[in-house]
Amino acid sequence: MAARMAFSRLTRSLCEVGRSRSLLLQSARWVTSASKTLTVTMDDKTGIAEMSLNRPPVNSLSLEFMTEINIALEKLEHEKFCRGVIITSAIPKIFSAGLDILEMYQPKPERLSEFWKTLQDMWLLLFGSRLTTIAAINGHSPAGGALVAMSCDYRIMAPGFNIGLNETQLGIVPPFWFIDTMMHTIGSRQTELCCQKGLMLSTEEAARIGLVDKVVPLDQIASEAKAEMQSWLKIPVAAKLITKQTIRAPILEKLQTRQEADVQNFCNFAMKDSVQKSLGMYLENLKKKQKE
Numbered sequence: 648m649a650a651r652m653a654f655s656r657l658t659r660s661l662c663e664v665g666r667s668r669s670l671l672l673q674s675a676r677w678v679t680s681a682s683k684t685l686t687v688t689m690d691d692k693t694g695i696a697e698m699s700l701n702r703p704p705v706n707s708l709s710l711e712f713m714t715e716i717n718i719a720l721e722k723l724e725h726e727k728f729c730r731g732v733i734i735t736s737a738i739p740k741i742f743s744a745g746l747d748i749l750e751m752y753q754p755k756p757e758r759l760s761e762f763w764k765t766l767q768d769m770w771l772l773l774f775g776s777r778l779t780t781i782a783a784i785n786g787h788s789p790a791g792g793a794l795v796a797m798s799c800d801y802r803i804m805a806p807g808f809n810i811g812l813n814e815t816q817l818g819i820v821p822p823f824w825f826i827d828t829m830m831h832t833i834g835s836r837q838t839e840l841c842c843q844k845g846l847m848l849s850t851e852e853a854a855r856i857g858l859v860d861k862v863v864p865l866d867q868i869a870s871e872a873k874a875e876m877q878s879w880l881k882i883p884v885a886a887k888l889i890t891k892q893t894i895r896a897p898i899l900e901k902l903q904t905r906q907e908a909d910v911q912n913f914c915n916f917a918m919k920d921s922v923q924k925s926l927g928m929y930l931e932n933l934k935k936k937q938k939e
């Protein structure tokens with residue numbers, strides 16, 4: 648249901664963005680064809696797909712990038728032989744810098760609401776996926792990046808990076824479904840501590856509170872993710888999926904029943920002068936940091 652609702656919006660979003668992104672079936676492996684920013688490969692023997700994010704410089708989630716991700720997720724969801732997907736990054740040291748702040752700073756209202764709907768769809772598709780999903784977190788993963796990771800069934804992270812919902816540090820508020828996803832992962836007390844302070848946790852701190860399930864050296868992250876996936880794929884599929892749905896359905900339904908209102912809330916909030924000022928200052932600081 649979640650995936651179907653997301654798909655109808657996705658189709659509309661695709662038309663508006665005006666890009667064609669077909670996925671080509673190529674004997675044993677299929678790959679995304681239309682862009683360099685997302686590579687999806689599938690091993691037909693194991694049923695394991697890998698989705699690699701590659702939008703330089705930091706895999707920030709723009710409208711177009713999320714639309715691409717959504718199309719790929721939708722395709723995998725309906726791919727008969729696909730059983731699991733590993734999400735990772737092709738950009739050294741960055742899993743994803745989260746939402747593209749440039750989408751929210753001085754935005755055009757129509758694009759802003761489409762941007763938010765596309766983000767909602769991405770979360771509904773990923774958090775509600777029938778597939779086993781593993782995040783192989785091979786770099787920093789703030790805010791929207793952490794959301795992607797937390798929406799998966801399992802998280803493996805390399806040392807030396809940070810992860811967390813840092814929104815309050817930007818003077819913005821994590822949406823209720825970001826918070827719900829974190830509460831689902833680490834419980835409400837830890838979520839409150841992390842979200843109020845906008846904490847970016849080291850890999851080890853994240854592992855300590857269960858935000859990350861396993862810590863492995865960077866050069867072993869891909870092989871470890873595959874090994875972990877194999878162990879998940881040994882569990883009887885229907886039993887595993889019904890269990891996942893039972894746990895996640897109420898969280899998904901909460902957004903599904905208020906998607907439009909959430910878009911409106913977000914747009915109203917984002918357009919406030921005070922929020923625009925905070926985002927502008929944050930962008931400024933990111934650029935300053937580069938010069939130092």
Ligand SMILES: CC/C=C\CCC/C=C/C(=O)SCCNC(=O)CCNC(=O)[C@H](O)C(C)(C)COP(=O)(O)OP(=O)(O)OC[C@H]1O[C@@H](n2cnc3c(N)ncnc32)[C@H](O)[C@@H]1OP(=O)(O)O
Nearest residue numbers: 704707744745746747748749787789790791819820917933
């Ligand atoms: C109104 C909104 C209301 C509610 C929304 C709530 C939900 C919000 C969710 C979000 O995801 S908000 C985004 C949160 N993300 C961040 O705070 C991450 C910011 N970035 C960083 O901390 C670092 O860039 C880094 C990811 C750790 C990588 O550091 P590194 O030193 O490797 O790169 P550098 O900082 O030099 O950045 C390179 C380049 O990329 C631009 N950049 C970085 N992050 C973003 C981003 N999220 N969106 C857009 N652009 C980003 C940065 O400005 C540099 O650009 P430049 O080369 O043009 O200067």
